[in-house]
Amino acid sequence: MNHNPQSGDGKHDDDTALSDFLASLMEYTPTIPDELVEHYLAKSGVQCPDVRLIRLVAVATQKFVAEVASDALQHCKARQASVIKDKRDKQQKDKRLILTMEDLSKSLREYGVNVKHQEYFADSPSTGIDPASRDE
Template identity: 75%
Template sequence: MNHNQQSNEVRHDDENALSDFLASLTDYTPTIPDELVEHYLAKSGFQCPDVRLTRLVAVAAQKFVSDIAIDALQHCKARQAAVVRDKKDKQQRDKRLIMNMEDLSKALQEVIITL
C-alpha cells in the first residue's frame, strides 16, 4: 500500500468519524437552546440550515462556558484558602465557596476576555 492509499484511508476514517459524531448530535440536547444559538449565528450573518451544526456550535459554547466556570472556581478556592491561612482560628473555617467577579475576571483574562 502506498502513501496515497494510506492517506485516503485515514481521510475516509476521519470523515466517517465526523459524520458519526454529527449524527449523534441530533439525539443530544445541549444546555444552550438551539434557538439561542441560531439567533446569535443569524445576528453574526451566518445562517445554519442544519440542526447538527447548530448543536455543534452549542456544544462548543457549552464547553467554553464550562471551562471558564471551572477556572473561576479554582480561583475562588485559591482565594479562600489564602484567607483561611491568614486567619489564626482555622477551626471556624467556612466550607462554602463563594465566587465573585474577581474570580470570574481572572478566569476570563486567561482566555483574553476583559470586563
C-alpha cells in the same frame, strides 16, 4: 486556501469519527437551547439550516463557558484555601462557592477578555438593599 477534507489518506476513519460525532449531536441536547443559538447566529448573518451545526456551535459555547466557570472555581478554591483554614464545616464550604467578579476576571483574562470592574456599583437599583438578596 484550499481546505479539501476528502483528500487525506485516512479519510475513512476521520469521516466515520466525524459522522459519529455529528450523529451523536442529534441526540445530545446542549444546555444552550437551539433557538437561542439560531437567534445569535442569525444576528451575525449565518444561514445554516442544519441542526447538527447549530448544536455544534451550542456545544462549543457551552464548553467555553464551562471552562471559564471551572477556572473561576479553581481560583475561588485556591483563594479561600489560603485564607480560611480553621473553619472546615461542610455547610460553609458549600456556601463559600460563590462566583465573584474577582475570580471571573482572573479566569477570563486567560481567554483574552480583560474585565475591569469597579469595587462598588452605585448605579444598580439592588446595590444598597441587602447583601444577602444580591446573591442569586
